[in-house]
Every structure is written in structure tokens, then in C-alpha cells.
Amino acid sequence: MASADKLINTDVPEKDVFALHFLQSLSNLKTQNPLNSPAKSIDRVRKIKKAAYVSMARAAGGTSRLWSRALLRRAAKDDNKSVRFSRRKRKVTWKISSKRRKSNNQRAPVVEEAAERLRNLVPGGGGMETSKLMEETAHYIKCLSMQVKVMQCLVDGLSQK
Amino acid sequence: MSNRKSRSRQTGVPMITEEQINDLVLQLHRLLPELGNNRRSGKVSASRVLQETCSYIRNLSKEVDDLSERLSQLLESTDSAQAALIRSLLMQ
Numbered sequence: 001m002a003s004a005d006k007l008i009n010t011d012v013p014e015k016d017v018f019a020l021h022f023l024q025s026l027s028n029l030k031t032q033n034p035l036n037s038p039a040k041s042i043d044r045v046r047k048i049k050k051a052a053y054v055s056m057a058r059a060a061g062g063t064s065r066l067w068s069r070a071l072l073r074r075a076a077k078d079d080n081k082s083v084r085f086s087r088r089k090r091k092v093t094w095k096i097s098s099k100r101r102k103s104n105n106q107r108a109p110v111v112e113e114a115a116e117r118l119r120n121l122v123p124g125g126g127g128m129e130t131s132k133l134m135e136e137t138a139h140y141i142k143c144l145s146m147q148v149k150v151m152q153c154l155v156d157g158l159s160q161k
Numbered sequence: 162m163s164n165r166k167s168r169s170r171q172t173g174v175p176m177i178t179e180e181q182i183n184d185l186v187l188q189l190h191r192l193l194p195e196l197g198n199n200r201r202s203g204k205v206s207a208s209r210v211l212q213e214t215c216s217y218i219r220n221l222s223k224e225v226d227d228l229s230e231r232l233s234q235l236l237e238s239t240d241s242a243q244a245a246l247i248r249s250l251l252m253q
Contacts, residue, residue: 026236030236044233048232052225052229108207111182114207114211121218121222122218131182134182134185134188134189140218141214141221144225147225151229154228155232159235
């Protein structure tokens, strides 16, 4: 296996980083929407969910990861804001049109089929090549599970009151 | 590493071999929760790993949804929510 340089870098920050970002998002939500305003519960849930994803993307490195970048972009589009991208040292065209991608990928069709499903799940996956998709998926999975842990802790702590 | 650079400029298409893909998939597999999938004797089929990854992601998203709902209810009912939040996180 001569693939030492292909080792996926799946270092994610500590749980505290995720917790901090999430708490900040939540407190922002509270200041924007005072509790006595008659907001529908579905809206609140949706806002919390969105805050969870956005804070996760920020905690995971902001715009330095393809999936987090796509996530933040999607969220900013909803709010009609614009996202600032940090300057990268090398120019990466991180959006490959699907036609070109299809010609690049001459893999086993079985693998490609499953990869296609994965692409729909990972944010920003549509423009990624299969190998890049693997990396991003690995990182995404780790961050997602971390976020779930944080939220679970919160819920547990709050319900114990 | 030079592979990455040329790919990013999209000049040529360096062939990333099947073997490398399989290796990446293996690494992915190691991240998945070991639900009865521990170290099969032979190779783990790549598509199988990808399928499980898909369902794992879906599970996690569903958990995020559920937890968001619960959080929304909990936050609604408590006034001193902020102190409670910080407290609960410190007592991990």
C-alpha cells in the first residue's frame, strides 16, 4: 500500500469548540427572538437545526473544508447574505461541473452508484471527484457525530433541571 | 501531493488508481461505528462501506432533527436557559 500521502486527515477540533460555537448561535437566536414573541414551533425548530449545522461548519474550520464551505454558502443564501472566503494559497477550482466529473470517473460502476448517493448527502458533494468525496465524507462524519454529542449533552443537561 | 496541484488546475487528469480509492474507502470504513462489522477476514466491499456510510449520515441527520426539536421545547419552557446551558455543558 504505497499511499502514505493519501491518508485522510480527519482531525476535528475538540468537543468544546463545537459546544462553544453552538452556544453562541443559540444565544444569538435568543436575542433575536425574545421568548414571548408568538413564533411557531416549527420555525423555532428549523432555526435551531440551522444554527446547529452552521455552528458545526464554523467549528470544523469554516471555509477551509469543501463541505463546510458549501454548507455555509447554502445557509447564507437563505439569509441573503454573502460569505467571505479565506484566501487560499493555491487556487482550487472546487466546483467541477458534473459532465467533466463523469468523464473523469471511470470507476467500477457499483462504487460510483453508491458514491452518487453519498454525494447527495454530503454538502457540496455534487462537484467533487470520488476520492475528494471520500475525504470530505470522513471529515463530515466525524464533525456530525461530534455535533450530535454536543446537542445530546445539552438536552440531557436541560432536562435534568 | 503533486497530484493534487495538477488536478486543481485541471490541466491533465492524473489517474487516481482503484487501489487508492479502495484505500480511502477502507479508512472511511474505520470511522464508521463498528456495528457487527469488525474486521472481516477478507476485503470489505467498497460499495457496502459506502452504503453504510450513507445510512450512517442519514441516521446522524435524523438525530440532529430530533435533538433540535427537543432543544426547542426545552428552551421554550425555561427562562433561565442560558445559565442552564452553560451549567449543563460544564458538567459533561
